[in-house]
Amino acid sequence: MTNLKEDPGFQFYVASRLISQAYREPLEELGLTYPQYLVMLVLWEKDGQMVSQIGEKLQLDSGTLTPLLKRLESVNLVKRVRSEVDERKVEIELTYPGKSLQSKAQHITEKINGFFNTWDEKQFNQLNLFMEKLINDFKPNLK
Template sequence: MSISDDSLLLKNQVCFPLYAASRILIQAYREPLEELGLTYPQYLVMLILWEKDGLTVSQIGEKLFLDSGTLTPVLKRLEANNFIKRNRSDKDERKVEIELTYPGKSLQAKATPIPEKIHSLLNQWEEGELSLFKIQVNKLIETLKH
């Protein structure tokens, strides 16, 4: 491969715009999440649990594409903040179930304005464009995880 090979130019990388956009978008979440005492990864876990409480660590990991080694510190911090409880399953001691505490459930109401705040940052995009973009990114995820 020669030094002049265009495939190695940053502007020609598919991954870089996704990486940069992801970092900038997650940065936009920082302030509203700090008000709740959450980091972005913690927020993602809470979103999953607000949708369906009582999932196992592995179920949460599957939804977030995270292994238990990466997810465990996030869960420990949420537990230290009294937003969740971790319990060994009665049916299978190898499984750890995650349950929202009352403060964790109450946090959902405080988090309700966050999606609208983020959506307002994307006001130059039409609703159809955002929907199509999400479909395309999900297709990319499905393609790459196989």
């Protein structure tokens, strides 16, 4: 029988909670939840993406993503535009307030990076590579 410290999921659970807490306050100032913030990051990188593209990038299914998009639309940060060619396809575009929010969100990255200020670039890159491997290894087993 394993104990708490030997359980591999426990360390990820604690780390996830700590990182979520770090994001909570700055995101509340913007009126966003973390999942909504991730959608906005995807759209700030490239505006006018299909719902399926956003879902793929965030690894979210449409049942999870659609309520996020509806909420962002209800606060006028994005708008949904149906394809005239294929009504099943919906493109998500930033509104002017959604575009303007990007400059207000810059401090979030700086604040979160501050939590990693004792890490050198190599350690940070190793963490990212490890997390990417973990996600890629787990994902096929969870379908």
